[in-house]
Amino acid sequence: MRVITSKTEMKAFARQTRAAGRSLGLVPTMGALHEGHLSLVRLAKRQCDTVVASIFVNPAQFGPHEDFSRYPRNQEKDLQLLSQFNLDAIFTPSTDELYPEGFQTYLDPGELAAGFEGKSRPGHFRGVATVVLKLFNIVTPDLAYFGQKDFQQVQVIRRMVEDLDLDVRLVVCPTVRDADGLAISSRNLYLSAAERKAALALPHSLRRAQELVHTGEMATRKILAEVNKVLAAEPQVAVDYLMIVEPRTLQPVERVSLGCVALIAARVGPTRLIDNLILGSPSASPEQLLQGALSAVIQTDTCTRLPGLETEILRQRVENCRDCAAIPSIVLPPRQFLAEYLKTHYPDLNVVEVAVIGQDSPLQHSENSFYSDPTRPTLFAADVLQLLGLKDFQEFKARFVLTDAIRCHSSHIHVPEKALENCARHLEAELKLFPNLKTIVVLGEDAYHQFQRLLGKPASAQIVPFSEKIGEKGWACEEVDISWLGGRRLRVFYCYHPTLGYLRSPSIGPMLTPDPMGESRGNR
Numbered sequence: 476m477r478v479i480t481s482k483t484e485m486k487a488f489a490r491q492t493r494a495a496g497r498s499l500g501l502v503p504t505m506g507a508l509h510e511g512h513l514s515l516v517r518l519a520k521r522q523c524d525t526v527v528a529s530i531f532v533n534p535a536q537f538g539p540h541e542d543f544s545r546y547p548r549n550q551e552k553d554l555q556l557l558s559q560f561n562l563d564a565i566f567t568p569s570t571d572e573l574y575p576e577g578f579q580t581y582l583d584p585g586e587l588a589a590g591f592e593g594k595s596r597p598g599h600f601r602g603v604a605t606v607v608l609k610l611f612n613i614v615t616p617d618l619a620y621f622g623q624k625d626f627q628q629v630q631v632i633r634r635m636v637e638d639l640d641l642d643v644r645l646v647v648c649p650t651v652r653d654a655d656g657l658a659i660s661s662r663n664l665y666l667s668a669a670e671r672k673a674a675l676a677l678p679h680s681l682r683r684a685q686e687l688v689h690t691g692e693m694a695t696r697k698i699l700a701e702v703n704k705v706l707a708a709e710p711q712v713a714v715d716y717l718m719i720v721e722p723r724t725l726q727p728v729e730r731v732s733l734g735c736v737a738l739i740a741a742r743v744g745p746t747r748l749i750d751n752l753i754l755g756s757p758s759a760s761p762e763q764l765l766q767g768a769l770s771a772v773i774q775t776d777t778c779t780r781l782p783g784l785e786t787e788i789l790r791q792r793v794e795n796c797r798d799c800a801a802i803p804s805i806v807l808p809p810r811q812f813l814a815e816y817l818k819t820h821y822p823d824l825n826v827v828e829v830a831v832i833g834q835d836s837p838l839q840h841s842e843n844s845f846y847s848d849p850t851r852p853t854l855f856a857a858d859v860l861q862l863l864g865l866k867d868f869q870e871f872k873a874r875f876v877l878t879d880a881i882r883c884h885s886s887h888i889h890v891p892e893k894a895l896e897n898c899a900r901h902l903e904a905e906l907k908l909f910p911n912l913k914t915i916v917v918l919g920e921d922a923y924h925q926f927q928r929l930l931g932k933p934a935s936a937q938i939v940p941f942s943e944k945i946g947e948k949g950w951a952c953e954e955v956d957i958s959w960l961g962g963r964r965l966r967v968f969y970c971y972h973p974t975l976g977y978l979r980s981p982s983i984g985p986m987l988t989p990d991p992m993g994e995s996r997g998n999r
């Protein structure tokens with residue numbers, strides 16, 4: 476393992492490597508190496524023919540009152556740790572080698588470097604960007620390895636690479652944590668035993684944010700309020716910032732979407748620690764989460780409700796519903812609706828004003844091809860459109876959504892009560908995806924009972940028989956305050972199921988025309 480201290484020698488080494496046609500990977504570090512650094516080295520070894528690690532405590536990225544002089548340095552131990560990887564070279568320049576007398580040119584990163592670490596540590600990213608550019612120029616790597624642990628740093632460097640047309644690919648590795656969850660950092664060495672314990676409030680708070688998102692809470696304000704409670708319970712922790720941001724711009728978001736990142740910095744005693752967590756689906760691996768954050772599409776229209784993380788989390792909840800799994804007769808929840816059809820047909824969930832709830836509606840194995848193949852005419856589709864007074868599927872999906880009262884289909888005619896309750900819970904969560912829902916159309920007797928008993932939650936426990944409710948008119952309408960929509964009043968229509976039985980409801984289309992004022996008719 477060659478230890479190189481001079482720029483000239485490092486450049487010559489890089490030239491030879493390139494001349495031999497070997498790919499070159501660089502892992503820049505400030506030493507005091509730990510498992511986090513080693514994870515970068517390990518990946519670099521797998522991906523590159525030649526790997527160079529650099530160890531340089533960069534004075535330019537420390538503020539005048541920061542810990543530059545006492546930052547942990549132990550080159551002997553670092554070299555020993557790296558020896559297991561059989562690296563091609565370790566670049567350990569002195570400060571004078573990288574910043575000789577008269578040095579005065581610094582790189583000025585832009586807006587991405589202004590907030591968070593940049594705000595709390597003025598000049599920090601100027602120093603980081605300058606030294607990383609210098610290292611890129613000296614080592615000329617094909618690939619350079621960075622840790623998610625310093626998420627803002629990754630984005631600042633990524634921007635620099637793009638803006639300055641640098642010929643290097645960045646590889647980002649997930650944060651490595653100790654067994655108790657604390658993100659590993661060279662600065663953890665400063666912590667006393669008590670502080671080390673208190674520092675766990677950081678990962679705990681991030682995990683709380685993740686838990687909330689996984690239960691479907693997407694409002695940043697509510698998530699942060701809960702997370703702050705976790706932090707407030709630990710008096711030794713003084714929060715510097717805590718924010719949920721859009722991953723590419725680092726702008727705070729009001730609602731969480733796939734790849735958003737919770738960023739935190741806090742002082743634990745005198746030691747300043749940072750951590751972050753990428754929010755995504757519960758089943759995503761750390762690498763997938765990173766991919767999600769690094770490739771996240773910026774949503775410029777903040778009013779649009781894209782089916783995304785929220786839909787995906789709900790889909791997994793329905794699929795993994797343990798209560799349903801415990802009921803042997805349950806065959807399959809209608810996963811396609813959440814997994815595919817919403818994404819395909821509803822790029823903006825805001826458009827949905829009317830939810831049509833009819834048994835068997837979006838089931839893959841049923842006759843119904845309403846969503847899977849909307850061009851194929853079926854009896855069910857034709858009858859539903861007629862009932863709603865619509866011309867075709869295009870008109871339908873502009874304002875309507877079709878879903879199912881029974882989420883968990885049973886192989887028996889009788890669906891167990893427990894399953895029905897689960898179905899109702901899942902349907903509630905599903906309907907909450909549509910913020911502008913004003914009307915519900917309930918198709919058929921089974922859906923009527925399910926709605927009356929478990930969803931509408933009427934004041935009287937007595938449920939009027941379906942035929943009586945429908946009466947001679949062939950349909951009924953009532954206004955219902957829906958508790959699971961925060962008490963919002965919706966209009967609910969009850970109709971015969973178009974393809975079941977012989978009785979038909981007349982078209983309710985005239986009563987479903989769009990409200991020109993955009994107000995809920997239920998309030999009239």
Ligand code: AMP
Pocket residue numbers: 503504505506510511512514515620621622623624625648649650651652658659660661
């Ligand atoms: P540092 O020595 O602190 O400048 O870190 C060198 C590189 O290792 C940076 O790209 C860091 O983001 C990365 N790194 C530091 N700690 C961790 C960690 N716990 N997990 C993954 N990467 C890390």
